[in-house]
Amino acid sequence: MKSKIKNAINNMNLHRTRFWIQLVVFVIFVYGGYFAIDLGSKLPVFACPYNSASAGACYLIPLQHQLSMPTRVLLGGAAISVIVGLLTFLAWFVFLNKAWCGYMCPIGTLQDWFTALRKRTGIRYSTYTRIQFEKLSKIKYIFLAIVLLFPLLMGVGLLGSQWSAAFCQMCPARIISPMLSGDFSQLTIDFSSKTAMVLTAIGIVFAGLFVIGSFVKKRFFCFFCPMSALHYIFSDLSVVQLKKNGSKCTRCGDCYAVCDMQVKDIADDVTSTNIIRDDCILCLKCVAACPEDGVLHFDILKLNAFSSTKEGFEKRMGMEKPYEGQR
Amino acid sequence: MVDFVKRDQNDIFNRPILGFLFKNPKLLMVLRTVVAALFFYAVYFGFVHPAKDNLFTGALFWGIFWSLFMVATLPTFGRIFCGICPHGFLGKYITAFGLQKTMPKWMQNRYIGIVLLVVGWWGIYYTFPGVWKTPFATAALFGGMSLVAFAVYYLYKDMGHCKYICPIGTLSRAYDKLSFTKLETYTDYCKDCRTFECASACSHALKPFSFANKNQTDDCTLCMECASSCEAVKFRFTKPAEQLAGTFKTLNAEIWAYILILASIPVSMTFAHGLNRSRIADSMIWNQTAAYFGMSEYAGGFAFAYALLLTVFISVTGLFLASKVLKKDYSSTFSTLGYAYAPLFILGSLGHTLETFFTKDYETIVEGFAQAFGFAADASALASRGDAWLHYFGLFKWIAVVWALVLIYKRLKLIDAARWRKISGYFFASFVVIFFVGINLYQGHVLSTYGVKERGGNTHGSHSHGGDSFQKISFADKTGKRDFSGAEKAAMIKEDEPIHFTLTDPKENAQNGGGRNTHAMSGGSHRPSSEIPSKKAWLVFNGNRPVSNADIETFVFDAGHELKDVKVEQKRGVSTYRFDIPRNGYYNLIAKNCAVKDDTLWYKIAKLEYLHAQHGNDDVYSDDVKKELNIDGIKIDLIRVKDAREKDFFYRHSMGDTLTFKALLDHKPLANANVAIALSSGWTKNVTTDENGIAKFTIVRDYFPAWNEFDKMYKQNLLLTLTYDEEKKGQIDGNEYQKAKYILTYPLSFYPNSSDYESYGYALILLSITLLCAGIVIYLFRRNRTKPFKEVRYEE
Structure with a gap:
């Protein structure tokens, strides 16, 4: 019985499963407000509260607001609210690790749908070269620094209130998420100060790049997402992990070929067992594409929940073609 | 002796600037000479100018040496303070021509130094505050310590003073363990060494070659003599407190x-x-x-x-x-x-x-x-x-x-x-x-x-910690007195003069013009340490003069429409009304004042609706929050009718908004009452309520700054005054009256309309340009990539 369930899971059509999960979660996060769903404001995904129908709020918003409190307040009693906020965020995060990106994030889902659209139109996709990859991969840490440092500088008094939630002003999710519920009010440039003007103009440019970029490059924005960087810092705390048994790996490169995020270590690293990298979105496509028994496995509380099998690979080959089908 | 080693990356001697700073013997010699000269000059200066006007002696000893330099370097680079200490520097030469006896056993006790510091310095420091810090005492202390040090150096060998007598010797040795540096040797090179130059160079009779294996540096003062004697000595970066993670001979x-x-x-x-x-x-x-x-x-x-x-x-x-x-x-x-x-x-x-x-x-x-x-x-x-x-x-x-x-x-x-x-x-x-x-x-x-004790009666008045905050208090008192005359005038209000609430301290902000306000969410709470946030309001009349006479009844309805008390604080003749704002929502603050004079009832209400919004709590903005509040305790009321656009706690009125008000008398709609609208900029308008008690008006735009001076948080105030005269007999609180005059005030503030500074047009243009450019770039890039690859072959 047990092995039967296990087999069924290992042989599942990940592509379809993931599509339905993403669709349901997308509806919850983007339109959940209509169903009176409120998941709080410490979510580890881009559930942007600028969209009034959102079922919750991205943690970066309260984080930036909290850190921008006057320093005396921040380092006084308010430090507790910052810590509580972080712990709430972590409480959400530990359940899914970076699968929050791969399965939950509405902005990530949106990018996957752009990709699906591109596939239908028959336009081929782009990839970065290794050198580009190495350089661009650092940008998310710059954004994370903006998220953390700018509010602190506001608290000290070095930056004015026009820098409030500076990252959000640049974030494409702020502009795109409200549009999903018919609110176009974020598609504006704020001329009230030079800072606001520059930041919102950057936001508009990023929104444009988001649309074009995610059309030609899979998961274009995830590569620059500060939330992804924040996730990675706490990744080891999570109860779910992606593990690799390097001794059985044949280094065929299937996993790398299907990886939306071009994480090279998934194929090349045969020594580390924990194979989650900062760019990983834990979409588990690599596990589904791995033709060897038990080389890649997705663990929940150290229990093997979904693992790569020869049988599963062969079953899935009809749907996921790592060589020909990928456009 | 080793002449050449291949230095590790984490070796400080391998770094161009740091290596020079820490290793160059000439530089160290100059540095020590300068420090010693400063030290003895400061001692001399203290004796010559023993009075308080001598800043130098105190600045050098208490400003630089202890505690700044010492506290800053010990947990970082380690005991470099000892490396440049004038006592150790001169002690080395004194020992050289001294008697070089072995220290008696009873003196080889590290607690001598510790007790000297704890009792001799700190004990006296607290018991007789201020005694040590006069320039003369400072000079005498350091002069005396130098004499003792030199005597001990002259008598005994191996720098015994540093190890046992120096009050900060053991202390530096102890805190050095936290630093992220460690002096040791390249043990691979030391293996074959039979000459031990490092040990013979050490004035403290230590064995630097053993430091690596011992996981500690004994009494090393980082004088770097060993580093000049042998190249195999290294001074490396470690993890902070790396030594403390392992075992070593404890002390x-x-x-x-x-x-x-x-x-x-x-x-x-x-x-x-x-x-x-x-x-x-x-x-x-x-x-x-x-x-x-x-x-x-x-x-x-x-x-x-x-x-x-x-x-x-x-x-x-x-x-x-x-x-x-x-x-x-x-x-x-x-x-x-x-x-x-x-x-x-x-x-x-x-x-x-x-x-x-x-x-x-x-x-x-x-x-x-x-x-x-x-x-x-x-x-x-x-x-x-x-x-x-x-x-x-x-x-x-x-x-x-x-x-x-x-x-x-x-x-x-x-x-x-x-x-x-x-x-x-x-x-x-x-x-x-x-x-x-x-x-x-x-x-x-x-x-x-x-709170902090008032000035005077403090047993430690001379110390700096207390002094600064006392200054602050006395400063606050002074500013308070300056305003006091203004507050005294406040007492006189005529019956027909309306009073209204304001959220800005009338004493702090004399002009009632528009201005920058602190955003509620950026932590404007006055008492950050208290659990329940609260909001302060003041009652003012005739422009912005504070009200201070009593006879005013105040109460507040909280976000859940429950009646709560207002805390009234008297401060320099001005009353401050404070109410708790535990939750997000609308708080209605009411002040009631009624008096009968010449058979006329003067019934005055000051109302304030405050919308509290703070990020990070669980309150949900629902229709319940917006519900109209009917107040029992007052006869006349003016209720703002909230429209559909008002749908979150962070709602702000803006220029161009049309506001709807409902006037009530004895809970029935009040028709034909006059509502006067006055902007803080001076613009006024009058409207009359219709048969349903409804009055509507649009907030005008009265803010035309230059583009680069535009402030979207520019706050302007608006005051509504509802007046109604009623020819009706009645009685109130046992006083009969022939006619009644009702005055109700309702202040609110508003901000520039977002359409004044937000542009869809430019955003769309920018978005189109971005999409177009990115599209073209990608297209061109791809077309170039799809061009047939031209291979260039060279004949070999």
Whole structure:
């Protein structure tokens, strides 16, 4: 019985499963407000509260607001609210690790749908070269620094209130998420100060790049997402992990070929067992594409929940073609 | 001897600038000479100018050497302070032609130095405040210490003074273990060495070649003599406190240095300066004990004694209980776990020292040097007390606490015991850390709850910690007095003059014009430490003159429409109305004043609707929140009808909004009443209510700044005054009247309309350009890539 369930899971059509999960979660996060769903404001995904129908709020918003409190307040009693906020965020995060990106994030889902659209139109996709990859991969840490440092500088008094939630002003999710519920009010440039003007103009440019970029490059924005960087810092705390048994790996490169995020270590690293990298979105496509028994496995509380099998690979080959089908 | 080594990447001697700074013997010689010259000049200067106007002596010893340089370098680069110490520098030469006897056994006791420091310096410092810090006493102290040092150097060999007599010798050795540097040798090269130049070069008779294996540097003062004698000596970067994670030959004197210094400095300071500043200082146990013995003027000494007793008792008890649960003997537990207390003092004081440097010492140092060397310098403090960024120095204390807790964990790993024993042992071993956190929190609690004692009657008036805050208080008093005349005028209000609420202090902001306000969500709460946030309001009339006469009844309806009390505080003749705002939502503040005069009832209401919004709580904006509030206690009311656009707690009125009001008299719609609208900019308008009591008007735009001066948080105030005369007999509070005059005020504030500064057009243009450019770039890039690849072949 047990092995039967296990087999069924290992042989599942990940592509379809993931599509339905993403669709349901997308509806919850983007339109959940209509169903009176409120998941709080410490979510580890881009559930942007600028969209009034959102079922919750991205943690970066309260984080930036909290850190921008006057320093005396921040380092006084308010430090507790910052810590509580972080712990709430972590409480959400530990359940899914970076699968929050791969399965939950509405902005990530949106990018996957752009990709699906591109596939239908028959336009081929782009990839970065290794050198580009190495350089661009650092940008998310710059954004994370903006998220953390700018509010602190506001608290000290070095930056004015026009820098409030500076990252959000640049974030494409702020502009795109409200549009999903018919609110176009974020598609504006704020001329009230030079800072606001520059930041919102950057936001508009990023929104444009988001649309074009995610059309030609899979998961274009995830590569620059500060939330992804924040996730990675706490990744080891999570109860779910992606593990690799390097001794059985044949280094065929299937996993790398299907990886939306071009994480090279998934194929090349045969020594580390924990194979989650900062760019990983834990979409588990690599596990589904791995033709060897038990080389890649997705663990929940150290229990093997979904693992790569020869049988599963062969079953899935009809749907996921790592060589020909990928456009 | 080794002439050449291939240096590691983490070797400081391998770095171009740092290597030069730490290793170059000529530079070190110059540096030591300069420091020694400064030292003795300052001592001389202190004797020549013993009066308080001598800034230099104090600036050099108390501003630079101790505590800034010492506290800043010990937990970072290690004992480099000893490396340039004039005593050690000259002592080396004195020893060379001295008697070179072996120190008697009783003198080879590290507690001599520790006791000298703790009792001789700190004990006197607290008991007789101010005695040590006069220029003469400073000069005498350091002059005397130099004489003792030179005598000991002359008599005994191997720099015994540094090891045993110097008050900060053992202390530096102890705190050096936290640093991220370590002096040792390349052991691969040392293996074949038979000449031991490093050891013979060491004036302290140490064996540098053994440092790497011993995981410690004994009494090394980082004088770098060994580094000039042999190339195999390295000075490497380590992880901070790397030594403390491993085993080494422990020395109980070091642990006692940690505990006693912790007691003498942070704990005693908290007692004698921090808590003694509070209003409840007299009830503190040390002051009570001092009063019991009739020695109140020496209360600081008692505070110090209590600090010592408590700290020693708590640390020893903690370690003793830890040794019991760990089933190890006490002495080995003590020497293993005691090292974890290292960061508590040194890092805790680092923040304080840096803060003092920026707020005070920098100025004193520059001016002191200018005084000593006769040049003109006009320095001002780099920061003033209360600057926001200075608060970050307060974090050092908490880093120290966390670090100490981590170190206890690491040191516990060195003990072999069962898991649960270690866990409970951890708890006991951290007693002293908990105590340290406790007194810090307690001090904050006492100072915020009971406040700071008024000037005078303070037993430690001379000390800087108290002095600054006293200045602040007296300054506040002065500004208060200046405004007092204005407040006195406030008393006279005529019956027909309406009063209204304002959220800005009328004393602080004399002009009632528009202006920048602090955003509610950015932490504008006046008392950050209290649990329930509250909001202050003032009653004013005739422009912005504060109301102070009584006879006004105030109450507030909270976000849940429940009647709550308003706390009225009298401050310099002006009443402040404070109400709690625990939740997000609308708060209705009402002030009622009615009087019968000449058969006329003057019925005045001041109403204020305040929308409280704060991020990070669970309140949900629903229709319930928007529900109209019917107030029973008042006869006349003006209710703002909220439209559909008002749908979150952060709603703001903006220019161009049409506001709808409903006037009620005895809970029935009031027709034909006059509503006067006045903007703070001067614009006015009158509307009359219709048969349903409804009055509508649109907020005009009255803000036309230049583009670059535009402020979207520009706040303007608007005051609605509803007046209604009723020819109706009646009685109120036993007074009969023939006619009634009702006056109700309703202030609100508004901001520029977002359409004044937000542009869809430009955004769409920019978006289109981005899409177009990105599309073209990608297209061109791809077309180039799809061009056939032209291979260039070369004939070989």
